[in-house]
Amino acid sequence: EDKVVQSPLSLVVHEGDTVTLNCSYEVTNFRSLLWYKQEKKAPTFLFMLTSSGIEKKSGRLSSILDKKELFSILNITATQTGDSAIYLCAVAASSGSRLTFGEGTQLTVNP
Amino acid sequence: ETGVTQTPRHLVMGMTNKKSLKCEQHLGHNAMYWYKQSAKKPLELMFVYSLEERVENNSVPSRFSPECPNSSHLFLHLHTLQPEDSALYLCASSQDLSASTQYFGPGTRLTVL
Numbered sequence: 318e319d320k321v322v323q324s325p326l327s328l329v330v331h332e333g334d335t336v337t338l339n340c341s342y343e344v345t346n347f348r349s350l351l352w353y354k355q356e357k358k359a360p361t362f363l364f365m366l367t368s369s370g371i372e373k374k375s376g377r378l379s380s381i382l383d384k385k386e387l388f389s390i391l392n393i394t395a396t397q398t399g400d401s402a403i404y405l406c407a408v409a410a411s412s413g414s415r416l417t418f419g420e421g422t423q424l425t426v427n428p
Numbered sequence: 429e430t431g432v433t434q435t436p437r438h439l440v441m442g443m444t445n446k447k448s449l450k451c452e453q454h455l456g457h458n459a460m461y462w463y464k465q466s467a468k469k470p471l472e473l474m475f476v477y478s479l480e481e482r483v484e485n486n487s488v489p490s491r492f493s494p495e496c497p498n499s500s501h502l503f504l505h506l507h508t509l510q511p512e513d514s515a516l517y518l519c520a521s522s523q524d525l526s527a528s529t530q531y532f533g534p535g536t537r538l539t540v541l
Contacts, residue, residue, distance in 0.1 A: 321470070349528040358437075358534040359430060359518070360471075365529055405471070409528040415484070416530060418471040 319344040323406050323419035331427050334396050338422045340406030341388040348411040350382055350389050355403040355421070363391070363404075396426045431455040432533035434519050440539045441509065449504040449536045451519030457531075458524045460502040462494060465516040465535070477502060478525050509540045 320343045330336055342350065349367045353360035364373045366382035366389060373380050377396075382389045393400055403421040410417075432453045441447050453460065462474040476484035477496040491513075493505040502519055516537050520530040 351528060353532075358516070359432075359532045361430065362529055362531065407471075415473055415476075416471075416528070420468065420470050 319408065319410060319415070319417040321406055321408055321417050321419035323404075323422050325422060326420060327423040327425070329425045329427065330396055332397055334426075335392065335394045336396060336424065338391040338393075338404050338406075338424070339388065340391070340419055342406075342408045342417075343387065344408045344410050344417065346411040347384065348409045351407045351409065351416070352380055352389070352391050353405040353407065355405055356401075360405055393424075396424075398426050398428055400424060401426045430531045430533065432519060432521055432531050434517075434533035434536050436536060437534060438537045438539075440541065441506070442541050443509060443511070445509075446505070446507040448506065449517055449519075449538075451502040451504075451533055453500055453502075453519075453521040453531075453533075455521060455531060457521040458499055459522045459527070460496065460499070461520040461522075461530060462502065462504050463518040463520065463532075465518055467515075471518070475504075476525070483525065506538075509538075511540050514539045 324339045351365050352363040364380045369384040377394045380391045405421045407416040407418045435450045459478045464472045474488045475494045480496045495503040516535045518535045519533040522530045
């Protein structure tokens with residue numbers, strides 16, 4: 318059974334801090350790993366990672382995948398209160414359409 | 429705005445009611461999904477449709493009945509639900525089944541009394 322574990326489950330920081338969110342996975346026939354940000358309702362897509370060692374970057378957010386050790390990290394630098402959200406990690410297998418999600422990390426950024 | 433809309437946004441229903449959730453995507457995608465999100469649990473995949481055909485039914489109780497009349501619309505018909513079915517129900521779409529990236533709607537917050 319495919320499995321995704323995220324840590325920490327919750328995190329409280331101050332504006333300006335840098336945070337690192339972790340995602341480890343076990344999946345048969347790995348195809349890709351995705352990060353989503355969920356504020357209030359709809360998860361919004363952040364990154365899709367398929368290759369090890371290649372950093373994806375978008376503004377203050379960046380992510381990297383390690384397919385040997387089966388994990389990914391999501392970094393957020395110079396955090397802002399608007400970064401407060403649940404960050405979801407999901408993995409897709411090459412067989413079928415299923416995305417397996419982790420529980421998410423609840424990030425709270427205080428002013 | 430992700431191009432996926434859901435109605436209603438909030439729904440309160442009794443255990444004997446029948447109601448339907450609606451999802452519409454304006455992205456020209458061919459695959460659509462229903463997920464259930466309960467507190468402190470990972471997103472659970474319920475149903476997958478590709479070109480209006482159901483391709484996955486993840487052991488969901490029969491009190492949840494999906495319908496996909498065309499590739500842009502997806503419904504979830506609800507009847508005789510239980511209080512433990514209270515959750516956020518999210519619809520998503522992707523270009524096709526081989527595409528990893530799914531785009532989510534805002535969800536329907538369902539409360540079953």
